[in-house]
Amino acid sequence: MVESIKQKVINMRLADCHISGATIASKFNITRQYVALILKDAGLPNAGKPVRYLCNFCGDVIKGDSKLFCSKKCHIYYHNIPVVCDNCGRLFYVPYSQFMARLAKNPDKSWTCCNPCKEEYKVKIFINSL
Numbered sequence: 001m002v003e004s005i006k007q008k009v010i011n012m013r014l015a016d017c018h019i020s021g022a023t024i025a026s027k028f029n030i031t032r033q034y035v036a037l038i039l040k041d042a043g044l045p046n047a048g049k050p051v052r053y054l055c056n057f058c059g060d061v062i063k064g065d066s067k068l069f070c071s072k073k074c075h076i077y078y079h080n081i082p083v084v085c086d087n088c089g090r091l092f093y094v095p096y097s098q099f100m101a102r103l104a105k106n107p108d109k110s111w112t113c114c115n116p117c118k119e120e121y122k123v124k125i126f127i128n129s130l
């Protein structure tokens, strides 16, 4: 049995809830009004739901235009690991790859946010070891 246009339109709406009525109409070379009518008869929505993306970091629904992250913070967190400086206690970010490489090589090594902190921390360790 050949599927009727009506059935095809309904199937397309069921298969893809994001597709717009206009897109369905252009696929079958029929008018948007006809698509709207078919879908209305079938009790299905004519307008496609806007596509929603989930944040790659926290998994929340993204409200903005980004397809990857819901916020700048999540973007930073995704690529960088927040680390607390062992010397001054400041929070800073280490690129994920660098963090993992160092963790694999030297897990006990201290994290310091800058060179002065690094030097200062070395002195602290030295004094503590006396």
Ligand SMILES: [Zn+2]
Binding pocket: 055, 056, 057, 058, 059, 060, 069, 070, 071, 074
């Ligand atoms: Zn997020």
Ligand SMILES: [Zn+2]
Binding pocket: 085, 086, 087, 088, 089, 090, 112, 113, 114, 117
């Ligand atoms: Zn520091």
